[in-house]
Structures are given as C-alpha cells and as structure tokens.
Amino acid sequence: LLAGLPPIAVADTAATAAADAESRVSYGELRDVRDEFAARLDSRGAGGAGEGVAGGGGDGAYRVAHYFSAGTFNRFERDAGGRVNGRTFMEFVVRHVALTQSRINLGCHDADADGWLREEELEAFVGRSVTTMGALQSLTDGFIDQYCRIATRRFMFHHDPQRRGRARISALLAGDALADFNELHAAREDDPTLAKNWFSLVSAQRVYKSFLDLDLDMNSTLSRDELKRYTFDMRIADQCSNQGLTDVFVDRLYEEHSLKGPESLRAANATAARVNTTAADPFIARSLERQRKQVAREMDFHAFLDFVLAWSNKNHPASLAYFFRILDINKTGVLTNMEIWVFLKAVHKTWIADPENYDLNILDVRDEIFDMVKPAVVGHITLDDLQRCGCAHTVFEILCDHTGFWRYDNRESLPHDGDEEEEEEGDAEVELVDDDGTSMPSDF
DSSP: OGGGSOHHHHHHHHHHHHHHHHTEEOHHHHHHHHHHHHHHHHHHHHHHHOTTOTTSSOOHHHHHTTTTSHHHHTTSOOOTTSOEEHHHHHHHHHHHHHHHHHHHHHHHTOTTOSSEEEHHHHHHHHHHHGGGOGGGTTOOTTTHHHHHHHHHHHHHHHHOTTOOSEEEHHHHHHSHHHHHHHHHHHOOTTOGGGGGOTTSHHHHHHHHHHHHHHOTTOSSEEOHHHHHGGGOOGGGTTTOOSOSBOHHHHHHHHHHHOOOOHHHHHHHHHHHHHHHHTTTSHHHHHHHHHHHHHHHTSEEHHHHHHHHHHHHTTTSHHHHHHHHHHHOTTOSSSBOHHHHHHHHHHHHHHHHHSTTSOOOOHHHHHHHHHHHHOOSBTTBBOHHHHHHHSOHHHHHHHHHBHHHHHHHHTTTTSOOHHHHHHHHHHHGGGTTBOTTSOBOOTTO
C-alpha cells in the first residue's frame, strides 16, 4: 500500500503511524498514571488541610478510580498488543471531568431542586462561568449582560422546544451547546476555531452588532422592514438587486415567533400601567397606547436571537420546528401544494419585477422542492420528512429568502463552500467595523 503512494504521502503516513504507536498505552501504564494522579491529589489535600489535621488527604485514589477502571479501559479500541490510544483516553477523562463540574455548577443554580433551570437561573450560571473562561478575558463590564443573554438563548432555544421558560439539566448535559460553552475554559482568545462557536466573544459581538445595524430607528426592537434586511449581502449587490427576506415569510414569522423576552414583557406591563394612570389626560393616554401597540408589533432582541439561531443552523431539530411552524399556515402538520405556493408566489413576484431575470416557471421550482424532500406521502411534506431529507436548509432559503433563492438559482456559478469559508476567515478581523469605516467600541 505504501509503495503506491507519492513520497510526501508516504512520509505523512509513516509519521502518523509513528505518532499513533508512540501514544499507545497499556492498562498497566494507565494504572501508573492513575497512581501518580492519586498521589498528587493527596499531596494537595494534605497541604490545604494543614499539619496535624486528620483526613487532609488520602482520597485521591477514590476520586480517580472511576476514570482508570478496567471497565473504562475496555470501552476503547485496542491494538494487537492490547493497548489503547492514550490521547483519546485522556480526552475522554478531561471531558468527563468537565461534564461532572458542569453538573455540579448547574445544580447549584437549581433553586427548587427539581432538575430544571429557568431562563434567569441559566443566565446566572453563564454569568458565573464567564469569569473563569480563558477565551473571555476581554469581555468588558459594559457587554457582559448582553453576552449572558446571547449565550443563554442558545441553551433555551435548543432545550426548551415547548417554550415553557425552563430547560432540563440532564438535557443540557447531554447537548452540544454545553460542550461548545465548555470549550471556552481552556481555549485562547485568539483561537481562530472559536469564530464559529456561538459562545465566543467574537460571535456574540457579531450578533449584537447585526441587531444594532438592523435597528435603524434605534428603538431596541425590529420592525418587519428592518428584519427583512438581515440576509442582504453586499458582495452580490451588483448581481442581485432584490434581496432580503420575503414579505410573506416575515409576516408569518412575526405572527408565530415575535414573542417578547422577560425584559420586554416587564417594559410592556409598565407602559400599560402608565396608560392606566394617565387616563385622565386623553392626549397622553393615546400617545402611550400608540407606543405600546408599535412595540408589540415589533421583534425584541430576545426573539431576534431565536431567529438568528434558527437561521444559522437550519438543519438543527429546534430550527426545523421553528421554521415548520411558520410554513404550516393552516396548522395541519403538513405542507401541501397550497402552502408551498403561498411562499413561492412572493418569491416569484419579486423575481419577475426585475427585467434582467429570465421568465421563471414557479411550478418547476415547486416540483424541485418536492423532489429534494421526497416526502413519504406524495404532495405532503411533514416535519419528519424535513428532518430526514438533509436539505431542509435549501428548502427554507428558496421559500423564505430572495437572496437565498438567487443563490440557489446561481449555485453552479457561485464559489464553493470551501472558497466562501476562506473568504469569511479573511474577513473575520473586520466584522466589527461600520460601513463608513468607523470601528465599533469594544464595550458597545
């Protein structure tokens, strides 16, 4: 096999094989590591307890026994000599320890000890954790509250599908969100791989800046017209003149998902109270009532975070349920020709408004959607069908986004995903710069 490979490939393969062989350890060697760990834990315990204090150490072996047991060792793939990959084994130990610590920390915020955390309890957990994370050393006091809200919403969006305002601790521990959050403990701030981690400081600042950029009237909420601009891409502005989310999709989005967060609800209640207390002055009462209705029709930062989470990972089960609720106009649990036609008609209307576009047969697009999904029942797309097909993200972009539909129609002439990722990495340094070249303050 090696003889048929190029010289560089042979060298790389030999180096990889040598590194893998060097990292292999036997059970006896792991027991030596276990004893060393136990001795160090005992010495630290004795030093912390002080001289002459009984029970200062001695429990190190008990604390590490589970990780280095024969049963744990046998869970890993072994070579002909009965050895396992030492790096893989230690990664397992480190993750298991981090998971145990997370369980303890989450339990400390479970005030009623029912195994669930309310959103405010999760936000307190995030606020307590960020002080110990190496990748968040630059987090300023002026941005910490917004960061905690941004981080907490991912936990709630993925683990509170019924929108009851609480998440089960066991589900949090088993989910990917907590694993991504724990990556920040040992990571460096300049680690480029963190750019795609929702919990990284760069990601949180990018999300918050996008909200500020969309909020043209600076009233801390987004109107329908403001949110439509979310998918506008300046890089293709000269090729695609009509961009943004479709009117029908945004209207349905606001009907289903523009629910307010805790702060907005408190503000709305306060405004309602002010309306009641100023009833004696009709002019002031009418003004406050108009203000209350305007805010009620708009999307706050809390709901915006849910939308960003869903749009950035459209194939996640929580995102699929989020979008399916929007598309399922009649609440029948299936998408038929009628629902598909309602959303495609908005795309088609904008498409033909541009004289440079070719004559689009919307029925062909509809057939392409059903061919991609391949529903179990012909002509009826269910949530299970979208979960199974693996192309739900494409379906949502075709139905809901003018920019996404243009990208789909020009997919063969656009750069591949790898090229786009390289371009995004090159632009990562300027994510927080305004269009006029003014840098955003670090504590905005």
